[in-house]
Amino acid sequence: MTIHREGHSLLISLLILLTVLNAPLYYYMPEATTVHAIVLIVSTILFLLILQFFRNPRRTIPQGENLVIAPADGKVVVIEETSEEEYFNEKRIQVSIFMSPLNVHLSKNPISGVVKFFKYHPGKFLVAWHPKSSTDNERTTFVTENKNGIQVLYRQIAGALARRIRWYVKEGDEVKQGEEFGFIKFGSRIDVFLPLDAKINVNLEQKTRGGETIIAELPSA
Template sequence: MGNPAGREGGFIVAAGYPFVLGAGAVVFLAWLAGWNALAFLGALTGLFFLYFFRDPERTIPGEAAAIVSPADGKVILADEVKEEKFLHGPAKRIGVFMNLFDVHVNRAPVAGVVAASEHIPGQFLAAFKEEAEKANERQATLLLTDGGQQILVVQIAGILARRIVSFCRPGQRLARGERLGMICFGSRVDVYLPATCEVLVKKGDRVKAGETVVARWT
């Protein structure tokens, strides 16, 4: 286990360091030049980046049958679909929309091995639109549990979110609730579950990555 590209014990994820350091450089240079207004704006921007890239610890449920949310945010989808590219059949889908103020670190819904990880180029439509799931840029991560079940996590970019960061690689084992990636500046994460799973959330519910039990194995 372990996410070398992610965060292990720090306040923010590693992907946030360039943003925070860049804002700090602006503050320093503006202060040297006597541009106080720009220095103040840079400081506010730096504080926002610290807030946005925060990575709080989560209490992972111990229930063996629990499947946890991959993202913080609001459930915008809880339906049944056919997922042909990775699962090749019917699946239950839960979609979580992250606004600009949600924690953007995404976590593994179940324990398992990363069977596939694929970056798919695309557009940057509003992530809550139905067509975004196929049209937008996205990162697909397929997890294979010890019991042989497959779960697909799809990180979908949006209008503001132009960068998807994956912390995992094929063959890597993830614990339930372990960090698997993040999307910079808002967007959406869909999780596709076997059709036999019991979904416990509905459209409009608020969830937390790694903590909220969104479904159970049956």
């Protein structure tokens, strides 16, 4: 496991800040050992919480042109037929994965193919499970087309705590299943829109592992 590059500067700054906060206690209050211990414990817990958020664990990526893998760690909170109005303008099966602050927040390509569409939307920061978060929150939309001509839309959605979305691909890029396409800092959600004849392999409340859990199977053509 490694630490993702998005966390390097923040973790270094946090370490410096916590050192600056702790050092004066030992210098000016050498007798207050209980205070030293409490502050040190709180500082250590805070640093470890932020550190685990930026972890980048190794995953075994399943290979298959018809497989759709989870774009993120989290919990499946939506599986429903809905109308996708931004790109397809037709009915699709929506699978949504909610990420808590304790989850890995890497965003990984659910399929291999070519990015046919990308758009960034500035917006609000409603809690990620709010019904209007998909349309009102800050978000990005990607559409990737596999070699069989089947398109999958997936959307990073910022939450109440996630106020910085990163993306590393653009329209026209060729992407590989399981490789990272972005990062969302702190709690958030990713929606995936699949063809109606896709076979869904996950259930509501099921935990997913980004780049590893197979959430659906696409038709072969």
